[in-house]
Amino acid sequence: MRFSRLLGRTLKEVPADADCASHQYLVRAGMIQQVAAGVYSYMPMGWRVLQKIEQIIREEMDKAGGQELMMPSLQPLELWEKSGRLPSFDKTLFVLTDRKDHKLAVGPTHEEVITDLVSRTVQSYRDLPQMPYQIQNKFRDEPRPRGGLLRVREFFMKDLYSFDVDEDGLNESYAKMVQAYKNVYARCGLPAVMVEADSGAIGGKASHEFMLLTESGEDEIIYCSKCDYAANTEKAVSVKKGATAADPLPVEEVSTPGITSIDDLAAFLKVRADQTLKAVFYAADGEIVFVVIRGDLGVNETKLKNLLKCIDLHMGTEAEVKAAGLVAGYASPMSIKGIKVVADDSIKLGSNFIAGANKPDTHLRNVNYPRDFKVDVMADIAVTRAGDTCPRCNGELLSRKGIEVGHVFKLGTFLSERFNAYFLDKDGVTKPIIMGTYGIGLGRLLAAAIEQNHDDKGIIWPLPIAPYHVYLCPLKTDDKNVTQAAEKIYEDLTRAGIEVLFDDRDESPGVKFNDADLIGIPLRIVVSPRTLKDNAVEVKWRKDKQAWTLPLTGLTEAVKNVVCTGGTC
RNA sequence: CGGGGUGUAGCGCAGUGGCUAGCGCGCAUGGUUUGGGACCAUGAGGUCGGUGGUUCAAAUCCACUCACCCCGACCA
Numbered sequence: 001m002r003f004s005r006l007l008g009r010t011l012k013e014v015p016a017d018a019d020c021a022s023h024q025y026l027v028r029a030g031m032i033q034q035v036a037a038g039v040y041s042y043m044p045m046g047w048r049v050l051q052k053i054e055q056i057i058r059e060e061m062d063k064a065g066g067q068e069l070m071m072p073s074l075q076p077l078e079l080w081e082k083s084g085r086l087p088s089f090d091k092t093l094f095v096l097t098d099r100k101d102h103k104l105a106v107g108p109t110h111e112e113v114i115t116d117l118v119s120r121t122v123q124s125y126r127d128l129p130q131m132p133y134q135i136q137n138k139f140r141d142e143p144r145p146r147g148g149l150l151r152v153r154e155f156f157m158k159d160l161y162s163f164d165v166d167e168d169g170l171n172e173s174y175a176k177m178v179q180a181y182k183n184v185y186a187r188c189g190l191p192a193v194m195v196e197a198d199s200g201a202i203g204g205k206a207s208h209e210f211m212l213l214t215e216s217g218e219d220e221i222i223y224c225s226k227c228d229y230a231a232n233t234e235k236a237v238s239v240k241k242g243a244t245a246a247d248p249l250p251v252e253e254v255s256t257p258g259i260t261s262i263d264d265l266a267a268f269l270k271v272r273a274d275q276t277l278k279a280v281f282y283a284a285d286g287e288i289v290f291v292v293i294r295g296d297l298g299v300n301e302t303k304l305k306n307l308l309k310c311i312d313l314h315m316g317t318e319a320e321v322k323a324a325g326l327v328a329g330y331a332s333p334m335s336i337k338g339i340k341v342v343a344d345d346s347i348k349l350g351s352n353f354i355a356g357a358n359k360p361d362t363h364l365r366n367v368n369y370p371r372d373f374k375v376d377v378m379a380d381i382a383v384t385r386a387g388d389t390c391p392r393c394n395g396e397l398l399s400r401k402g403i404e405v406g407h408v409f410k411l412g413t414f415l416s417e418r419f420n421a422y423f424l425d426k427d428g429v430t431k432p433i434i435m436g437t438y439g440i441g442l443g444r445l446l447a448a449a450i451e452q453n454h455d456d457k458g459i460i461w462p463l464p465i466a467p468y469h470v471y472l473c474p475l476k477t478d479d480k481n482v483t484q485a486a487e488k489i490y491e492d493l494t495r496a497g498i499e500v501l502f503d504d505r506d507e508s509p510g511v512k513f514n515d516a517d518l519i520g521i522p523l524r525i526v527v528s529p530r531t532l533k534d535n536a537v538e539v540k541w542r543k544d545k546q547a548w549t550l551p552l553t554g555l556t557e558a559v560k561n562v563v564c565t566g567g568t569c
Numbered sequence: 570c571g572g573g574g575u576g577u578a579g580c581g582c583a584g585u586g587g588c589u590a591g592c593g594c595g596c597a598u599g600g601u602u603u604g605g606g607a608c609c610a611u612g613a614g615g616u617c618g619g620u621g622g623u624u625c626a627a628a629u630c631c632a633c634u635c636a637c638c639c640c641g642a643c644c645a
Contacts, residue, residue, distance in 0.1 A: 013581045017638050441645030510605040
């Protein structure tokens, strides 16, 4: 490709509305253009990258037994009513009305369509397993798109669905996909880590996410310093340390004027935070829930939400709390009535806690469970933090930031039952097909690749997904020797199957070098009188500081070799 | 949806009631340059987000509205 003909322009200045590195560089390099909030066009060079990722994914899906198909984005709303997932998608679902006043959802995912499709197609265990997949745009009206391509409303996604006869089959399909995903990230040159993930309140058994570790990531990963335990903080668990149980003492009131936070309370009474009980109020689908947890721990809202099986969960507002007859700052699990009490299992680890007295400026000493109060539900609802103890090996847990670039999910039979996706097994028994669902967001992977691979000059593409292999850069374009040599190299390399971006523009060296660094093509070849007098060109990897020279004779083979091996010959 | 912010040329910005709305980059033409964002000359490019209002006079003041960005609750 000749740079002079390329649609897209590089920018010197950082776009005002771009905050993160991938967004800035993608726009500055002329690879994407914003159309609306969370809606982007891919310019030719950005599209090339996306297509490379797409091809790698396609090959790995096929290798794992996937079959590519194509489903529509327009989906009758009835399918969503049938699946019962309408409430959980709520406003993120784009819905449009056709000329007959019929409502259509614009596909945010395709579980509904594929399950319906399979239910009409598969009848016998002989037809299973199946792993259909597609690569196409999804539409989700996210409340807040952000970070350029990191979270958008229209996005390019690979979605594969597995259909199996039993649990063993599902496990096998799941394992195949996990391996395929690992292959995809490895082939893209993007090391991703697999972590345990939250599988939501409705259905779903096991779930894992693939994370690209980068400081700018919005997810937090908890992992063990000793074993291979790794999980999203939403899901992560730890071994809770408990204070030694002492004999319960009689409850007594203590005056604590103006003390409403755990930190203040612990300091005021000269006790550790884990000797106190914290009370937090949530509104779960409108119902106030009283949550008790040991003072040193925090509430994991995802765990709580799953436990309560609710769709909306938020901290109780002042009005909601007051209406329930609770005294914020001094609320107590004792003597409350008509409100659901959920406790973290940490309250069993310890004794003689300090807790609220349910009246202003007063706390209680020596509160013990279950002597002094009852709870409706007891479970692990605590946030796991770095420094906690690994649930598997008792090692120390650590944390890192990451970007989610893939998700695999054991769905079970929830949807197949709804869609009547049953099959007849060997013994003639009717059974629901067991499903799994597996997604990779391509645009996000592309953006995450940049978050992970850039410097202060621009992008540093991993070779397998780079828009071109070689940036061919002649200097002094009024020099006939230079232009002729460059033209010949361009022709030879292209004919040899090497993808070349030929900077044939009449620009100064500074402009060309800066654009080359910004665009981030892995190998740069400079053609100039300086090396041409020795019948050679200068070659440099984008990621390295050091350049070297290669002779003109046999250049094509040499470059091919360099590109294949990643070396310097 | 709550909180914060921004809309002026393709991009980045200046312009707090007054005459023809400016600057830098980019773009076009000509010339001089060429190893890390060169220089000179000439030129094109604007419904100042929109609507309504106040005023002799509005990019500027007021009201409403739209769009976009950032921080929180959701997700690949």
